[in-house]
Amino acid sequence: MKRIGVLTSGGDAPGMNPAVRAVVRKAIFHGLEVYGVYQGYQGLISGNIEKLELGSVGDIIHRGGTKLYSARCEEFKTVEGQKKGIAQLEKFGIEGLVVIGGDGSYMGAKALTEHGYPCVGVPGTIDNDIPGTDFTIGFDTAVNTVIDAIDKIRDTATSHERTFIIEVMGRNAGDIALWAGLSGGAETILIPEDPHDLDNIAERILKGHARGKKHSIIIVAEGVMSGNELAQKLKEKISLETRVSVLGHMQRGGSPTVSDRVLASRLGARAVELLMQGKGGRAVGIEKNALVDYDIIEALKMERKADMDLYRLSQELSI
Known part of the structure; x- marks a missing residue:
């Protein structure tokens, strides 16, 4: 394989730029040509593709977002759209493609x-x-962004003796809520993977008040319900006046952490190695700090589970 492409797609994530950088520089180091596909699958269909050099990815390792941009593309969900994309890749002589993004x-x-x-x-x-x-x-950068917000909100919660509800992203996964809630000392964490019991949550808050606790932090993953919805339901149960903070898209931005820069560099480079070995149709990852790769079709059939031991620990430590 002499010429490969790279694109980013879906919601942007801190570390995408270091991953793009790793793909480009690893490939050039081994004598391959690299082409960047701009605006995800939409750019693939339209042929928004250009050759990338070493300097093309200079000074991006510390930047959030993605140099290659991202866009939604309903057309690529169709066979016709997919064939248009392949035609563009063949037009540019691109023999393999690295796709950086989420499940979509x-x-x-x-x-x-x-x-x-x-x-x-x-x-x-x-x-x-x-x-x-x-x-x-x-993920690591996003969790650190949430932690920074929790620490600041806790100052106000303490000063005004209030309960604050912080809504975080994660779609149908509770990892951001769980990891940020545990490391931020949240009194209550709601994740999609565990059925929530509002009566139990209300009881925990009342017990805290009874022992003199006048403020608390509740983290709710967006896949459970909105922060405002939770606030209304708690008010109906125990007449609790809360304040709601929806962190929103700030969780996607910011300079990637050391962990994300290293992870992105390792995974991007590994993707190039697989293509050089003639191995397409793979998905790379990290398990127990070792690089792994799976058949991408089989990988999408795997079940992604939350760490329920971590969740139970958070409940034990927030009594």
Whole structure:
């Protein structure tokens, strides 16, 4: 393989730029040409593709977002759209493609694989919801962003003796809420993977008040319900006046942490190695700090589970 491409797709995540950098520089180091596909699968269909050099990825390792941009593309979900994308890759002589993104991006890579086009998926999403890897690129940075917000909000919660509800992202995965809630000392954490009991939550808050605790932090993952909905339900149960903070898209931004930069560099480089070995249709990941790769079609069938031991620990420590 002499010429490969790289694209980022789906929601942006801190660490995508270091991953792109790793793909480009690893490939050039081994004598390959690299082409960047701009605006994800939409840019693939339209042919928004250009050759990348060493300098093309200079000074991006510390930047959030993605140099290659990202865009939604309903057309690529169709066979016709996928064939248009492959036609563009063939037009530029691109023999293999690295796709950096979340499960939607993986579905696109899976479709190309099924058409016989070699792709390697690199997990880039703050949600940490991709099977076949312990951690996704961007998760660590997002959790640290949430922790910074929790620490600041706790100051106000303490000063005003209030209960604050903080809504975090994660779609149908509770990892951001769980990891941030545990490390931020939240009194209550609601995640999609565990059925919530509002009566129990209300009882815990009342017990805290009874022993003199006048403020608390509740973390709710967006896949459970909105922060405002939770506030209304708690008010109906125990007449609790709360304040709600929705952190929103600030969780996707910011300079990637050391962990995300190293992870992105390792996974991006590994993706290039697989293509050089003629291995397409793979998804790379990290398990117990070792690089792994799976058949991308099989990887998407795997079940991604939350760490319920960690969840139980958070409950034990928040009494």
